[in-house]
Amino acid sequence: MSVLQEAPVTEPTTDLVAVQDLYKYFPIHAGLLSRHIGDVRAVDGVDFSIAAGETLGLVGESGSGKTTVGRLLLRLLPATSGAAYFEGQNILKMTRAQVRRLRKDIQIIFQDPYASLNPRMTVGDIIAEPLHIHKLARGKDVDAKVHDLLRTVGLSAYHANRYPHEFSGGQRQRIGVARALAVSPKFIVADEPVSALDVSIQAQVVNLLQDLQDQFGLTYLFIAHDLSVVRHISDRVAVMYVGKLMELADREELYRQPLHPYTQSLLSAIPIPDPRVEGRRERIILQGDIPSPVNPPSGCRFHTRCPIAFERCITEVPEFKSYDGHYVACHAVEQLGGKQPEIRPTTKARTVPVA
Amino acid sequence: MALLEVKNLKTTFATEDGLVTAVNGLSYAIDAGTTLGIVGESGSGKSVTALSIMRLIQRPGRIESGEIFFDGQNLLTKSESEMRHIRGNDIAMIFQDPMTSLNPVLTVGEQISEAIQLHLGYNRRDALEKTIDMLKLVHIPSPDKRVKDYPHQFSGGMRQRVMIAMSLSCEPKVLIADEPTTALDVTIQAQILELMNEMQSRTGAAIILITHDLGVVAEVCENVLVMYGGNMVEYGTAQQIFDQPKMPYTQGLLSSLPRLDAEGHERLVPIKGQPPNLLRLPPGCAFAPRCAYRMPICDDPVPLYDFRDGHVARCFLYDERSASQRPIAVETAPRVSLSDVAATPQAMAEKQP
Numbered sequence: 093m094s095v096l097q098e099a100p101v102t103e104p105t106t107d108l109v110a111v112q113d114l115y116k117y118f119p120i121h122a123g124l125l126s127r128h129i130g131d132v133r134a135v136d137g138v139d140f141s142i143a144a145g146e147t148l149g150l151v152g153e154s155g156s157g158k159t160t161v162g163r164l165l166l167r168l169l170p171a172t173s174g175a176a177y178f179e180g181q182n183i184l185k186m187t188r189a190q191v192r193r194l195r196k197d198i199q200i201i202f203q204d205p206y207a208s209l210n211p212r213m214t215v216g217d218i219i220a221e222p223l224h225i226h227k228l229a230r231g232k233d234v235d236a237k238v239h240d241l242l243r244t245v246g247l248s249a250y251h252a253n254r255y256p257h258e259f260s261g262g263q264r265q266r267i268g269v270a271r272a273l274a275v276s277p278k279f280i281v282a283d284e285p286v287s288a289l290d291v292s293i294q295a296q297v298v299n300l301l302q303d304l305q306d307q308f309g310l311t312y313l314f315i316a317h318d319l320s321v322v323r324h325i326s327d328r329v330a331v332m333y334v335g336k337l338m339e340l341a342d343r344e345e346l347y348r349q350p351l352h353p354y355t356q357s358l359l360s361a362i363p364i365p366d367p368r369v370e371g372r373r374e375r376i377i378l379q380g381d382i383p384s385p386v387n388p389p390s391g392c393r394f395h396t397r398c399p400i401a402f403e404r405c406i407t408e409v410p411e412f413k414s415y416d417g418h419y420v421a422c423h424a425v426e427q428l429g430g431k432q433p434e435i436r437p438t439t440k441a442r443t444v445p446v447a
Numbered sequence: 448m449a450l451l452e453v454k455n456l457k458t459t460f461a462t463e464d465g466l467v468t469a470v471n472g473l474s475y476a477i478d479a480g481t482t483l484g485i486v487g488e489s490g491s492g493k494s495v496t497a498l499s500i501m502r503l504i505q506r507p508g509r510i511e512s513g514e515i516f517f518d519g520q521n522l523l524t525k526s527e528s529e530m531r532h533i534r535g536n537d538i539a540m541i542f543q544d545p546m547t548s549l550n551p552v553l554t555v556g557e558q559i560s561e562a563i564q565l566h567l568g569y570n571r572r573d574a575l576e577k578t579i580d581m582l583k584l585v586h587i588p589s590p591d592k593r594v595k596d597y598p599h600q601f602s603g604g605m606r607q608r609v610m611i612a613m614s615l616s617c618e619p620k621v622l623i624a625d626e627p628t629t630a631l632d633v634t635i636q637a638q639i640l641e642l643m644n645e646m647q648s649r650t651g652a653a654i655i656l657i658t659h660d661l662g663v664v665a666e667v668c669e670n671v672l673v674m675y676g677g678n679m680v681e682y683g684t685a686q687q688i689f690d691q692p693k694m695p696y697t698q699g700l701l702s703s704l705p706r707l708d709a710e711g712h713e714r715l716v717p718i719k720g721q722p723p724n725l726l727r728l729p730p731g732c733a734f735a736p737r738c739a740y741r742m743p744i745c746d747d748p749v750p751l752y753d754f755r756d757g758h759v760a761r762c763f764l765y766d767e768r769s770a771s772q773r774p775i776a777v778e779t780a781p782r783v784s785l786s787d788v789a790a791t792p793q794a795m796a797e798k799q800p
Contacts, residue, residue, distance in 0.1 A: 153632035154603075260721045261489075290488035291659060295703035295717035302714075317632065320662075324705035324715065347707070361637035363662030364708050365701065367685040370665045377641055378634045381602045397634075439641065 107141040107177075108279060108311050109165070114138045114174035116160050120386065133385045134160040136335030137174075139412065144278070147305065147312040149326030149343070151319055151358075153382055156332040158315045162281040165313065166200055167191045178279065196226050199272035203284035205264035209256040215242075215267050216252030222274040241270040244307075245300060262293035269300065279311045286321060298325060319362055323347055331355050334393045335385050337412060340419040351420045351432050354394045360437070374437035392423065399435050400424055448519065449476035450653050451500070451538075451621050456513035458492075458499050467725045469495040469508070471677035477670075479620065482647065482654040484668030484685070486661060486700075488722055492677040493657045497623045500655075501540055502530045517621070536566045539614035543626035545606035549598040555582075556594030559613045566617045581612040585642055604635035611642060618650050625657045640667055661704060665689060670757075673697050676723045676733025679751075683758035693752075693760035696734045732762070740764055 115138075117131035134157040142148045152158040163169045165176055167183055176183045178198060186194060202208035209218055219238045223229045229237045239249035245266040256264055265285060272280055282301065286294040298321065304310060316322050322329055323343060330340040331354065339352040350356045357376040364370055378397045383389050389396045395405040404423050412421040415430030424433040458470040470492040477483045487493045498504050500515055502522060515522040517538065525533070534540075542548040550558055559581060560574035569577060575594065582590035585608040598606055607627060614622060624643065628636035644667060647654055656668060664671055664685065671688040673681040673696065681694040692698045699718040720737040729735055735745040744763045752765040763769050 153634065262721065290722065291661070291700055292488060292703050292718035293721075295705075295715035296719075298705070299715055299717060319633075320705045320707045323707060324709075357634060359707065361633045362707050363640075363660070363666040364706060365661035365665045365689065365704055366706075366708075367665045367689050369708060370662075375637060377637045379638075381604055381635070382632065 106143070108144040108146075108179060109313070110141040110175075110177040111161075111165070112139055112175045112177075114161070114164060114176060115172040116157070116164055116169065117172045130386055133335045133388055135164065135171075136385075136388070138332070138335075138337050140330055140337065140340060142279075142311055142313060144311055145305075145309055146328065147314055147326045149322035149329040150313060150315045150332060151317060151322050151329060152332035153317060153358075155334065155382055155385055157335045157385065158317075158332050159283055161332075162200065162283050162313060162315050165281055166195065166198055168200075196275045197277055198279045198281065199275065199277040200281045200283060201265070201268050201272050201285045204288055205261055205268055206256075206288075208268055209264060211256055213255075214252065215254055215256065215259075218256070218267065219252070219271050219274055222271060226275050228275060237274070241273055244273065244304070245270045246296075260293075261289050262296055265289060265297050266300065269297075269304070273304065273308075276308070277310070279313070281313045281315065283315045284317070285314075287316065287318065294321070301325065319359060331358070334383055334388050336393055336421065337419070338394065338421055340412075341417070345418055349418075349432055351415075351418065351425045351430070352394075352422050353398050353400055353424070353433060353435055356432075356435055357399075375439050376435055377438045392421070399438075400433055449516075450479045450518065451655075452476040452514075452516040453496070453500065454514040454516070456496065456499055456515065457511040458495050458504055459509055459511050461507040461509070462726075465726050468677055468728060469725060470499065471728070472513075473674075473678055475672055475679060475682065477621070477653045477655060479653050480647070480651045481670065482656055482668045484664035484671045485655060485657045485674060486659065486664055486671060487674035488659060490722055490725060491674040493674050494625050496674075497540065497625050497655065497657055500621075500623065501534055501538060502527075532566075535562055535614075535619070536617050537619055538621040538623065539617070539619035541607070541610050541614050541622070541624040541627045543629050545603065545610045545630070546598065548610060549606060551598055554595050554597055555601070555609050559594075559609070559616055562613055563616050577616065578612075581616045582609070584615075584646075585609070585612045586638075587612075604631055604638065607631060607635075607639055608642065611639070611646070615646055615650070615652075619652060621653045621655065622646075623655045623657070626659070627656070628663065629658070629660070636663070643667070661689075661700065673700075676728055677725065678733070679761065680734065681760040681762075683754075684756075687754075687756070687758040691754075691758075693754060693758070693765065694734075694762045695738050695740050695764070697760075699737075742769055744768055 114135055116135040117133050119128050120130045120132060121127065122129045138161060140148065150158045150161060164171045165183060171184045178194065183194060216238050219241055220234050223234055223237060238252050242249055242251055247263065247266055286297050289297060302325065305312065314322060314325055326343050328340065328342050329346045331338045333354050339346065339355045350359055357378050360375045376399065380397050383396055391407050392405040392410050395401040398405065410421040410423045412419055413426060454474050456470050456473045460467040460469055473496060485493045485496065499510050504510055510523060556575060556578050559578040563569050563574040563577050578594055579590045582593060587593050587605060587608055601609060628639050631639060643654065658664060668685050671683060671685050672679055675696050681688065681697045688697060692701060702716040703718055705715060718737055723733050731746040732749045735741050742763060749761045749763055751759045751761050753759050
């Protein structure tokens, strides 16, 4: 593993969040003496930025490292190297006291609303805890603030005296949102906030997050594996695969003209809830499994499953390059000067198009 | 005659808090060679239906009443040893989590060939050969080596393939797949769905696919059964359900979905409220408390209304009596218009016996 690179402590930028060359390796120890035998390369050189008021969607399959990126931004995990700036300050270089202050500005909403709320605390205490920690309210003000937050997320003030187990999944996720909002953050990392919820409830929480963004001018990093939800909520979308970003573009651009073969096949794999559309669709079905981040493939990470991989993809890591603001790491795209490489579908349309 | 027919199935669970009615008078049928999608949210009773067919309901659960006909025989009157012969042989099941449904201390080969020896009466060597063939069929690379591996040595997608290989090894006539791809990534999900499709065209099995993902249903199912609060609220062909959903719940489900092919940034229309508490199901329509079209009549038991060509829905909006009863609350109108409601008062008689 490379030595921690010297990154400047501050960075003049207009973006609220800027991530540069971020790495996170989890060491693997084995044997009697716990020798270091390798690393899980969870995040392996990632660059992106988020403007104030923007939502960046970060998508990827399991093991892509998307959750780790979110945790690094909150300093819930120490990074191996790289830099992550929030309002120009390098999060990765902050002292403990600074990190504590940082968490007034950056909050996280977790995926599992069952595991992320302490079952022995009342909902009121859960939401009040960040207020106490950051000394934002005292005495009666705390209750008033808690009741206010509960109403903001669509619950009622009387819910404050209840315990998490008395709530359904969607309601618990609302409590998680209220807790995150308690400190009036500027930036929220939402880590799969709706994946554990039923379809009819997902829409409620997605709408809530959008309303709160409008109301408080929040900035989101929305981490998810569901490309339909990400498309709905994001301004720009980044696609991650085994620790690296493959593509990053404006939402419309990415879904209309996906350049990377991985993004193309990912979009093609998602079923659309309409049998007419489904019957007409031709899809690219990838062979094989997602590689392990312990031993990622050489060159381009995707070459083992890529339908159009060639020699160079196996030997040379493609550069994450911008084509008019549409970032892609792919040799085929580079050869075409930023055009979409054509991939032949593996299945044909099943039915004749219906009028 | 349908290959599998469920009639008035009622399955309950006696809990500390009271009797939970997980499935409440469900009836449906499925023909050979077709795929039926059962959609519903958590607690709608879709998995309990599947377990009831397999007779795998355990205490404190109980199948209270109903009949399940497979090939003309009522499964609910079979003895446990007769059922053991039917399970795996005639009706097989794939579960959501392939890790917990495989035995971690036996090799994959041992587990599959055990089923083959037991059900098809093969000897050890032939069973092993058939096992390797099955693994090849589900596209496991170098199957002759992988038979000796343990489940933990496989990835999630491969484990689900192993489960499929196991469940198909005895060529069942009915395959029940309970959320077979929910735990998998989308690119792997596409592989598994394609594989199931391939298997069906080879063996002509009937598939019951239980899922909460309407996209998956649109992709693979001919017929769709929508469940809510333990019972069927709508049934029809995939085309009918997606094009002309009749029940407000089905309409709500469709309009609350973000779609990959949607135009622009339109706001999602969620269904208000929370799923029902199965301990205290409303006397009439279970969806009424969340329904934008709720009427006083909705507190009565709801019959099925027939829209021809097999499309049925359980909703009083299609009753003549509803014309005189204004909906109690219309706060959020679903995206699908209900303008044709008044024009089609085809309130037909209860369809089921």
